[in-house]
């Protein structure tokens with residue numbers, strides 16, 4: 001109950017006069033909470049209570065009459081106790097009165113019975129309460145199903161989930177970028193997955209706001225529902241989604257509470273399976289609606305507690321849903337049906353169709369179905385925290401990137417032989433991240449194609465074929481890039497070094513810095529030198545101070561060009577810098593970009609100087625069918641924009657250093673960790689045995705054990721004993737803590753003290 005502000009006293013006296021003359025009631029009035037309209041509790045000396053509703057939002061006057069008609073239609077029946085508010089007729093038999101308040105506002109006034117009970121929000125959550133809630137909703141639907149009302153049918157409100165996407169332009173009112181991203185993600189899924197189903201489900205009149213402050217309980221039973229201000233025609237599953245949004249918010253076991261509620265509902269009415277399958281996204285959309293409407297109200301200066309009553313709970317539940325595979329929910333909630341096990345069959349077919357040269361992660365392979373930002377969901381309903389996919393730079397299915405691609409695909413997709421805005425816009429945007437001398441760009445479709453082109457550029461520019469390459473380096477799968485990838489040509493099944501390739505030793509730990517002796521390493525002057533800025537396949541190896549600078553100086557001095565491969569490390573991943581080569585203050589002549597550039601869309605590039613680009617103008621055309629197409633350019637632009645808007649480079653710096661500190665602590669506890677390497681969200685954990693030798697067995701066991709805990713990692717390095725950590729850049733500190741917790745638990749179990 002709220003305090004009565006003095007300015008309300010005059011209004012209360014006016015309302016009391018009306019109550020006296022219209023209803024013959026002598027009563028005291030006290031204000032009650034309300035979203036926009038005014039509600040008063042009316043108490044008679046006899047103990048009887050009513051609710052006086054004073055609607056000042058008259059934007060939909062037809063609706064007020066319609067709502068009143070529905071309440072009147074619901075009245076009566078043969079229930080002992082009323083479960084819906086009843087409208088009290090005036091002495092003249094009418095229900096609704098148009099008035100002008102002392103405040104000058106126009107309003108419509110109605111008197112309703114007061115339902116006793118405890119709000120669901122204040123009740124103790126339990127499976128039986130949820131079960132009863134489900135049954136209650138089903139009975140409510142039985143009562144509403146026969147009511148036809150054209151005004152309600154014509155109603156269009158954002159609180160009707162079918163119209164939730166009307167709120168899309170208001171996502172920008174959410175100030176926190178992580179929350180905005182999550183809401184945008186759920187809206188995208190709602191649009192793609194749920195709306196097409198929702199559109200085809202049968203509709204009926206629904207209450208549409210079974211929230212925790214509208215539902216009344218008594219002794220662990222739902223006993224009533226109030227506030228019929230949001231009635232709409234909608235599929236019943238939509239009502240359930242709304243009820244669940246709140247019931248789940250109040251529970252420590254949200255999926256189970258939902259299961260109970262659905263069970264209760266289905267004891268009375270059955271639900272269509274396809275509705276249950278999208279329920280997860282309907283709940284999420286309802287939570288987004290709450291969150292966005294609150295953010296909009298707050299932006300407009302409305303800070304009242306009523307507006308934000310469910311806000312934190314809504315965000316918590318959205319985050320919980322994000323950590324939960326939607327399939328887990330739909331399997332748990334579905335009518336008994338045995339899910340088909342497709343994985344073994346697909347695995348077998350794959351073996352028949354593809355070469356065994358292709359590998360597959362994990363002893364027990366994963367069959368993925370969906371992914372969401374830093375999570376992946378498999379076909380069994382499990383959710384996985386992705387700690388290794390640096391391609392999904394701004395997050396799996398990031399809504400901004402997906403929508404950029406969808407939109408451009410529908411408008412124009414062509415090639416660089418035409419002029420179009422996206423190409424120049426994106427080139428300018430990308431080049432703004434480089435020093436002025438790196439001012440020419442070529443777009444291609446893979447890191448391999450980019451590295452291949454970089455080699456051609458270097459060779460054309462110098463007229464030489466020889467290349468100096470970094471030991472354990474990897475640059476691609478094409479013939480020319482395999483030749484410069486020591487990791488491949490000198491690795492298992494590799495053809496060995498070609499005579500025109502020379503090797504620079506990779507310092508495997510920070511303590512020993514080999515002397516740079518380019519003249520001794522090469523037999524003939526080289527066209528150039530190629531190296532990753534942190535050697536990924538080599539095991540996340542960062543160069544010791546001065547090492548790369550000295551190689552660059554000596555290679556340039558003998559007339560070669562220096563190529564930085566930023567395919568794994570670029571776009572803010574190292575945290576302190578946008579490009580990892582900036583860690584060393586070197587000046588590459590050519591930079592190779594790939595993986596994260598298109599967030600999974602095949603987009604790669606070579607950036608170089610105008611001199612090197614000019615040397616390539618020999619008369620032979622350079623053309624890539626797909627490189628630089630408008631869809632790719634729009635995707636690339638969206639990725640850069642998300643990195644900026646969401647502060648992802650800074651996130652990589654902060655979360656990365658938090659994670660590195662945690663890993664250093666683990667290194668202090670477990671001698672099997674010999675080194676923590678890397679920068680930002682590009683880290684490596686080297687594992688050794690008691691003799692200090694690479695421990696591939698331990699690394700493999702760790703990766704497989706953490707997969708069972710829902711954490712995805714991989715190994716790399718020449719001895720496959722380095723755990724690679726390079727998650728999508730939306731990885732949070734909380735995600736980092738979870739990873740650390742599971743690493744520690746695994747190591748404690750592996751090395752019992």
Ligand code: PMP
Nearest residue numbers: 446447448474475476532567568
């Ligand atoms: N360079 C580096 C450093 C890479 O890690 C990779 C891919 N792992 C490539 C180049 C080749 O890129 P892609 O697989 O896109 O051809």
